Amino acid sequence: MKQKYIPLPGYREYFTLIILCAEFVLFALLSNKFLTEQNVTQIIQNASEIAIISIGMTIVIILGGIDISVGSVLGVCAIVAARLSAMGVNPILVVVLTICSGIVAGAANGLLVSLLKVPELIATLATMNFWRAIIFLMLGGSWLTGFPTVFNNIASGITFSIPNILFFILILYFVFWFVLTYRPFGRHLYAIGTNMEAARLNGIKVKKMKFASYMLLGALVGLSAIFYIDRMGTVEMTIGSDLAMQCIAAVVIGGTSITGGRGSVVGTLAGVLFVAVMSNGIVLLGVPSLLDHAIVGSLIIISIIIDVLLRKRIKKRRVETKTRLTIS
Template sequence: MAHVTGLLPPLRLASPTATRELVLFAAILIVGAGFSLASPYFLTVVNLVQTLRAGLELAIVSAGMTLVIIMGGIDVSVGGIMAVSAILIGKSYQAGLSSWFVVPIGLASGTLLGAWNGFLTTKLRVPPIIATLGSMYIFSAIMFLVIGGAWISGLPGTLSPLVNGKVVGIPASLLVILAVYGLCWVLLRQLPYGRHLYAIGSSEQSAKLVGINVDRTKIAAYAILGLLAGFAALLYVARLRNVEINIGTTVALEAIAATILGGTSIRGGVGSLLGTLLGVVFIRIVQNGLVLIGVSSLWETVIIGGLLIVVLTADALGNRNNQRGA
């Protein structure tokens, strides 16, 4: 295995990603300062904790999205995975099952749906954007067929402490985020699997030549994203104790935006979880600040989409200049 590892493409991890993280951190401070001046409620403990809880599901999904985009993939159906998982969770609770059964159902459903996307992109060779777009429509149809346009409400609050509780004064939501990102960091940076993801994102053909099982690695990445989407669905149900008909409608765009804003290249081979987490924080404070100053929620999507276009354009121009310089 040593000779295989030595032949892997060099990882492009240092300066571009670190620079993006510093710029994003500075942007968070500047935007936060601006909103704190515009609204006296922005920096209150209550608002910050509520913002943290509201961003919990996005943070979890974005961690999985980072793994997928690093290997050169993408998943626009992750909101649908989260929605279907949440519906199964809600229906299981309504059927009288305890959380000991509901939790595995939520996690397993997300994992299987994610693996389905991996199967489409590897075994059937469907481009990731097309495969997951098709899955998004299928999952959305399933959601509406099952719940018929009505909410699933009155669910038990058994898992609520995971979102609304505290551990020695620290919000449980924060601890959950740190635990998920810690595990993903170990997977990405301390285990061979993480190097395989970077290698596939850098050059899939080279990864095959050094003996990496590309298909299995890709399917696993999509399955992990699905698992985290299922976990996010559990946290969503724990937070709201119902399942709304619009669940997950924006989470894919926001997760992709957070990941790319944080420095993960849409072309693959470059990225970090810290940058993604900073991207989540930036998106959520912008959304929260706009609400506090009375700006229509429609502008949230406009701003996030605009930022995504700017970052992708800058990355494309930078890549073009690097190719000319080479």
Template sequence: MLIALILFFMATAPNFATEQNIANIQTQITLNTILAAGLTFAILVSGIDLSVGSVLALSAMVAGLVITSGMPVPLAILCAILAALFVGLVCGFINGYVSVRWSVPAFIVTLGMLNIARGAALQTTDAAAVFGFPESFKNFGTATFLGMPAVFIVALLVIAIGQFVLTRTVFGRLLFAIGNNEESVRLAGHRTSRYKIAAFCISGAMAGLAAIIYLTRLHTASPIIGQGYELTAIAAVIIGGTSLFGGKGSLIGTFLGACLLGVLTNGLLLLGVGDFARQMVTGAVIVLAVIIDYYRQKMSARLNTGLPG
């Protein structure tokens, strides 16, 4: 689908295949790739995290205040990165712990965190934006490495490390197992609650990392950023083949899903399609991905039981 979409826009959209536009696409999909990578962990254990957009905003506000606190620049940048990751990690831990401890659906818990984190982001500076970051911090957002935007390299590293964790570690394999049959994993002697909470912690931490990337690109921390980001990230995960029911998926697929959405948005923009129509197309793609996931699950179940397709 991604290859077909690229070929279509190369033939129809002006300047689509230029080096500058390719770099623009890589930069534009960075945030969604990082958020979707974290969400993949949560969805693999049959969860969901609707709060990543708001957690991104809260992490960005905290990091922005740290950077502009007057500390020496290198120390301020380091502390800001750690602060953003810590805020995201704490929010993810709360999501996972509440969901597991009291058996509350993750949808409800993270919906509540969506409002809590957004309110906290607004409360932090009384809805005022934070700006005036050091040049050395802002330069990273426009830097290139090996011909690619540096922020895109960060996203690729997240995908590579995450894919390694999921496929080459016991932790990753247990996440798949929990998504497929949590009771079997529990009976095998593993405390599934720890792994599920860890998956939400990763999702929150990736929202914190995305906040830092956002600040390097936009140079301003605003409490209203990140609205709707969770929906685009979920779309990337599902389009990439991760099952909403848990237990199946990969970060490579998530990355390709983010690329597809980025290419689609960029191509429609070059064709002159308006914002409202682009939102409609994106929404249709999400619905289509869920329908495809349903039939994929149904076909998989038939193959596993030996029934005809």
């Protein structure tokens, strides 16, 4: 009987939850404004775009790839959504066309990576600069404001003192947790990230999986752009400039291996909260935002070092086990 691979949370995910709790306690002690209803709501709403995009980033990184163009793609999708809304287009059509624009951008990355075999970092660096130039041309150096909202009730609404966007995010994470845990897509994803050649020899469509993963990430970026313009009410030139770093940090801090093959959206959600709480706490304490970038960057480096050491340890154990079996 064929066994199903179920990616259970590892110690990295639990470690992230522990340091997240410690972070909450620290900022609660340092600032009496931290645990107020208004501030907690602000943290959740500000983290909404990162939370949504980090799902797709988790999938791409598990696959063994990366995408640093998500910030620029968010900008293009936000402009598309804002312009369509200003023209009075039906809200549902605005959502569909905005998500489609994200899919197109994701498909461009997918084509470069899967068919042309351009290294992921180079491919997404090129598209990042391309879409950033498109943003400049579309905005012409000015900001977009005054457009009607699409889903403002979800982006900024509150029910029973709980932000509506939190319900949406939790549902989204549950859906992708189920897909990655119990569906063939998830099993194939982990197999490719662990050993791409072995996955190909076992009949997994590696190129199609890569292409689909980047398109899925693009769709999630398009979806997050809808919530961004509803929440912010404006589109500026620098939109999404730090988004890629924040998403990658959330995913890596959450326990996903930067080299692929291991990770979960459960850990990613904890990583998203960690990054969001860190940014909020630093603002409340009046610390320069540059320190926030330094801390997040340091945590990325530490997470990568831990991942490398863990992989070496696992490899050493496998060699020792194989040697004992051979001797016996």
